[in-house]
Amino acid sequence: MPLVKRSIEPRHLCRGALPEGVTSELECVTNSTLAAIIKQLGGLSRHAEDIFGELFNEANSFYMRMNSLQEKVDLLAVKVTQLDSTVEEVSLQDINMRKAFKSSTIQDQQVVSRNSILNSVMEMYQRCDKPPPLNILTPYRDDKKDGLKFYTDPSYFFDLWKEKMLQATENKRKEKRRQKVHYVNTLAITSQHSSNYLSLNKQKHLEDPTREVKKVRKARNRRQEWNMMAYDKEFRPDTRLTPSPYHGISSEGSLSPDRSVQ
Structure with missing residues (x-):
């Protein structure tokens, strides 16, 4: 409204009714x-x-x-006009010791008030029209509440807003606590799985000492292979590298990005 x-x-x-006894209505x-x-x-x-x-x-x-x-x-x-940049110098210590800026602006509060x-x-x-005098019934109430507030309560919307804000704050606190507990439980489960895996591998090794341990293949480094192929075989710094499909190519036909194919 x-x-x-x-x-x-x-x-x-x-618009209105004419009084009685009027001789000239117009x-x-x-x-x-x-x-x-x-x-x-x-x-x-x-x-x-x-x-x-x-x-x-x-x-x-x-x-x-x-x-x-x-x-x-x-x-x-x-x-500003009194400052001289060539003479006056401010040390870093003075800047750090200076108090932070604090605004003196007063914000308006309770804009909609009596x-x-x-x-x-x-x-x-x-x-x-004034509300009925229900406040005279307050002394006879067992809960000690104001009887007039059951008819009209100016602070109702403020109390409702405050209750919602407190509930939202409590929900955020519970959500953060739940995430923290979930994170701790995840770390504990991950640590437990890791320890179980290591203990299982150790047990298998103890049961079968002759079991061959598989080595993990290293990732290929294309740039390093190209740099190696740029040299002749006798000048390469390490000939024990994993053979690549380009090792059969001579140095004259090197596929290095720095040299074009002959």
Whole structure:
């Protein structure tokens, strides 16, 4: 439901019942309509004065902020002009010992509160019907709760938001704890599997000492093979390398990327 910020009364100028005993109905309707128009103009002028007052307050606040910013800029300009980069030097120790910058800006809090409510909205609030006096039943309650809060509770939405935030924080804490436990369990299982594998291999070796242990084939290094093939066989630094399919090719037909095929 939209919140009406300003309402001009009366909204209906010519709608209404005529009083009894009126001799000239047309004259009565004309006078009542004219009176309603004058009342509407009065309400419009009052709202216009309120609007211009809000604009004045906003402009004054903006002017104060700009004036404060201009003073800071002027002080900074004077300080910058007094600096001499050729003479003045700041040591690294002084920079580390200097306190960190801390902003003095005050953030607005409780923007929507009774103190910051507009005058027009406050007038509408004052014209509303008051809640029933249920607070007189509070002393007779066993749970010591305010009886009026069962009818209207201004802090309900704040309490609901606070409860959701606390629940979300607790859920994140539980999720981090669960991930940490899962990580520790995974490490323990991996370590256990590794120890079991090593003990099994050791047991097999003890049971069958003559069992041949398979050697893992090393990965081929193409660049190293090409560098070896760039030399003649008698000048190669190590002839015990694993034979490759290119070892049968002479040095004249080397496939090194640095030499083209002859």
